[in-house]
Amino acid sequence: MILGALEAGGTKMVMAVGNNEGRIIEKKTIPTETPSIIMPKIIDFFKGMGVDALGIGSFGPIDLDRSSETYGYITTTPKVSWTNYDLAGTLKRALNIPVGFDTDVNAAALGEAIWGCLKGLSTGIYITIGTGIGVGIYVNGGLLHGMLHPEGGHILLNRHPMDSFEGVCPYHRNCFEGLASGPSIEKRWNKKPYELKERPEVWELEAYYIAQGLVNFILTLSPQRIVLGGGVMNQEQLFPLIRKQVAELLNGYIKTPQIDDLDNYIVPTALQGDQGILGCFELARLEKHF
Numbered sequence: 050m051i052l053g054a055l056e057a058g059g060t061k062m063v064m065a066v067g068n069n070e071g072r073i074i075e076k077k078t079i080p081t082e083t084p085s086i087i088m089p090k091i092i093d094f095f096k097g098m099g100v101d102a103l104g105i106g107s108f109g110p111i112d113l114d115r116s117s118e119t120y121g122y123i124t125t126t127p128k129v130s131w132t133n134y135d136l137a138g139t140l141k142r143a144l145n146i147p148v149g150f151d152t153d154v155n156a157a158a159l160g161e162a163i164w165g166c167l168k169g170l171s172t173g174i175y176i177t178i179g180t181g182i183g184v185g186i187y188v189n190g191g192l193l194h195g196m197l198h199p200e201g202g203h204i205l206l207n208r209h210p211m212d213s214f215e216g217v218c219p220y221h222r223n224c225f226e227g228l229a230s231g232p233s234i235e236k237r238w239n240k241k242p243y244e245l246k247e248r249p250e251v252w253e254l255e256a257y258y259i260a261q262g263l264v265n266f267i268l269t270l271s272p273q274r275i276v277l278g279g280g281v282m283n284q285e286q287l288f289p290l291i292r293k294q295v296a297e298l299l300n301g302y303i304k305t306p307q308i309d310d311l312d313n314y315i316v317p318t319a320l321q322g323d324q325g326i327l328g329c330f331e332l333a334r335l336e337k338h339f
Contacts, residue, residue, distance in 0.1 A: 050337065053095050053103035053146075054329030056153060057136065059128060060180060062087060064094045065326045069334045071164045073326060083130040084139075092143045104149040104332030105137055106156025106325050113151065113194050121150050127219075147339065149332030153177075153325055155192045155199070157318075158185030160328030161276050165320045170273040174266055175324065176201070178259065179279030182226040186270060202226040206261045209254060212237075229258040231281050242281055252287055259287070260294030263315065267299070273307060278318040291315060 051074075056063040058081060065076040075098075079090055095103065110126065112119045121137025137150040151159070158167070158175035167173035167187055175185040184201025186193035193199055203224040214237040218227030227233060234242045238251055245251045263275060281287070292311040299308065307314045318324050 050101050050334065051099050052330045052333040053098065053100040053144075054326045054333065055091065055103065055105045055107075055140070056156065056325040056329060057081070057105060057107040058153060059108045062091065063326060064091060065329075066095075066098050066100060067326075067330050069330065071327050071330060073323065076326070081128075084134055085130075088139060092140065095140075095144055100144065100146060102147040102149065102333035102337035103140060103144060104151075104156065104329035104334075104336065105140070106151055106153040106329050106332065107136055109152050110197060110200070111136075111150070111152060113198055121148070147333070147336040149329075149334075149336030149339075151192060151328075151332055152183065152185065152198050154183035154185035155187075156185070156328035156332060157278065157324040158187045158276075158328065159192060159331050160320060160324035160326070161318065162187045163331050164327050165318060165324055166276045166316050167274055172270070172272050173274045173276065174201075174270060174272045175276045175278065175318075176262070176266075177279035178229065178277065178281040179231050182230050182262075182279075184266070186272075188270065201262070201266065202230075204262060204265055206258055209257055212254060225258065225262045229255055229262070229281075231279075234281065242284060246284060246286075252284060252290055255281070255284075256287055256290035256294050260291050260298055263291065263295055264298045267295070267303070267308075274313075275315045276318055276324075277315065278322075278324065282317060285317070288315065288317065 050069045054065040063078050067073045110124045112122045123131045123134045137148045141148040161167040161175050172188045177183050182202035184199050186199050216222050216227030217233045218224050
């Protein structure tokens with residue numbers, strides 16, 4: 050079976066063709082522009098590829114309610130040209146194939162569950178920390194949806210006592226994304242994250258906020274493993290700092306083999322950045338058999 054994948058991000062669109070064994074045959078990346086500019090390019094890429102089904106992992110918020118008139122739409126995004134845009138429907142009509150649809154981070158969580166660090170587990174989470182913060186939740190063998198979909202990047206955190214930074218989220222002064230995303234690091238320290246590698250105070254503060262987020266997810270979702278990805282997590286010195294802060298915040302309350310082995314519980318992705326694409330392949334395969 051030939052499967053298509055579209056990882057629709059706020060800054061770039063990654064298109065790929067592969068098979069249901071997770072082999073990527075061809076991949077192309079283009080910058081995210083307005084739908085009128087970019088959609089013809091996406092359609093042209095997939096046409097003629099012999100694709101049997103397409104999976105989309107999209108930035109959001111999106112409508113995942115199959116009974117809704119706006120199922121498959123990007124809804125209230127601040128990216129004005131994409132507001133209330135029928136992404137899944139447009140591609141389904143243009144390509145005349147089944148189209149699976151979910152959030153970009155849920156797709157990444159699915160990729161990790163099928164081929165990566167969550168393989169063999171029934172419950173786990175994938176968190177991307179980069180331009181924004183998103184949380185994909187794989188629970189009891191499937192992706193978590195509800196009235197909408199998880200928006201874990203906007204959980205509210207306790208501000209560090211020495212941190213007066215106002216945050217970058219226009220909706221919340223002290224949410225996870227507002228305090229710990231890549232843009233928040235850049236605005237707080239007036240340098241890009243990669244330029245701050247040798248500043249330990251930067252990463253101690255970052256770990257403080259990431260660990261709070263993780264502890265909230267540990268206590269509410271009880272994941273069997275947590276995978277951290279995104280550009281900020283390329284700063285590998287963060288992992289031991291985060292694990293240390295998580296242990297301190299849990300304070301011995303939870304005693305499980307996983308919490309006793311945080312090195313193998315809070316981990317980086319093993320899929321070299323292709324977790325979203327691979328998850329989209331699986332969304333396509335599932336939709337073909339829906």
